Amino acid sequence: MAQIMIDIETVGRRNDAAIREVGLVAFEYDGRILASLQLSVIPSAWNTCNRTFSGETVLWLRSSGQIDMNYNCKSYEQLLNSIDSFFNKYRDENTRVWSKGHMDIQVLKDLYEEFYRPEPWIFWQPRDMNTIFDFFDARVPQKRLPAHKAVEDALLQVGELCNIIKTEHKI
Numbered sequence: 137m138a139q140i141m142i143d144i145e146t147v148g149r150r151n152d153a154a155i156r157e158v159g160l161v162a163f164e165y166d167g168r169i170l171a172s173l174q175l176s177v178i179p180s181a182w183n184t185c186n187r188t189f190s191g192e193t194v195l196w197l198r199s200s201g202q203i204d205m206n207y208n209c210k211s212y213e214q215l216l217n218s219i220d221s222f223f224n225k226y227r228d229e230n231t232r233v234w235s236k237g238h239m240d241i242q243v244l245k246d247l248y249e250e251f252y253r254p255e256p257w258i259f260w261q262p263r264d265m266n267t268i269f270d271f272f273d274a275r276v277p278q279k280r281l282p283a284h285k286a287v288e289d290a291l292l293q294v295g296e297l298c299n300i301i302k303t304e305h306k307i
Contacts, residue, residue, distance in 0.1 A: 137164070137228065137230045137231065138162045138163065138164065138170055138226040138227070138228070138231055139162070139163050139164065139165065139231060139232050139233075139234060140160060140161065140162055140163075140222075140223065140226055140227060140231060140232075140233050140234065140257075141159075141160070141161040141163065141234045141235070141290045141291075141293050141294045141297070142158065142159070142160060142233060142234065142235045142240050142241065142244070142290065143158075143159040143235065143236065143240060143286045143287070143289040143290040143293060144156075144157065144158050144159070144239075144240045144243055144244065144286055145157040145158075145284075145285075145286045145289075146193070146243060147182060147189050147190065147193050147194055147197060148187070148188045148189050148190040148193055149190045149192075149193060149239075150188055150190075151239075151242045151243055151245075151246040152186060152187055152188050152243075152246050152250075153187060153188055153189075153190070153243050154182040154183065154187035154188065154189055155177055155182070155187070155212070155215065155243060155244075155247065156176065156177055156179075156182065156197075156286075157174065157175060157176050157177065157285065157286035157287075158174075158175040158215065158219060158244070158286055159172070159173070159174055159175075159285065159286030159287030159288070159289060159290035159291075160172065160173045160175070160219065160222045160287070160290065161173075161287065161290040161291055161294050162222070162225075162226035163294045163298070165298060165301050166298065166302075167294070167295065167298040167299075167302070169291070169294065170226065171222070171225070171226065172287050172290070172291060173218070173222050173287065174206075174208075174285055174286065174287035175208060175209050175215055175218050175219070175286075176205075176206055176207045176208055176209060177207065177209045177211075177212065177215055178207040178209065178210050178211075179207075181209070181210065181211050181212055184211070184212060185212050185247065185250050185251075186250060187212075187247075212247060212250075212251070213251065215247075216247065216248065216251060216253060219244070219256060220256050222256075223256035223257065224256070227256065227257065227261075229258070231257075231261060232261055232262075232263045233257045233261045233262045233263065234262075234263050234264075234265055234293070234294075234297060235262065235263075235264065235265065235293075236264075236265045236266065236289075236293050237264060237265075237266055238264055241262045265293060265296070265297055268297060268300055269300075272300055272303075272304055
């Protein structure tokens, strides 16, 4: 049964934040990676579809100078199509959709609503890694600085989650 980890990078801090990148990883709880996908939205699309910006985030992003410039999504619609394709290949009724915190899922949900499209996950599938950290009293790894690729974060988060599961369930 495949699980999916989502990580996004935005230029805002609200549910309607402009999305720069989406990282997707399909994996098994034993740590095996089935597939990964880095989606990078071209900057000219960031300010479309009623997306918002945070001045603080924009300043941080400009100062970091490390943005993924291998843009493979020319619009938010293309981004959603790519996400849907990934989910169609790896999600089933038993899949859990993981993210670190609730913002990533909510930002994507808001974008799907902007296009009047259903999310590619079933409403009960999203899971928050922070709950696992709390439940098992695990150390919460700190996010790296400066800016980086969303798929790199998603892969790190898969490793963190699978390590906790292996430790607690002796997989």
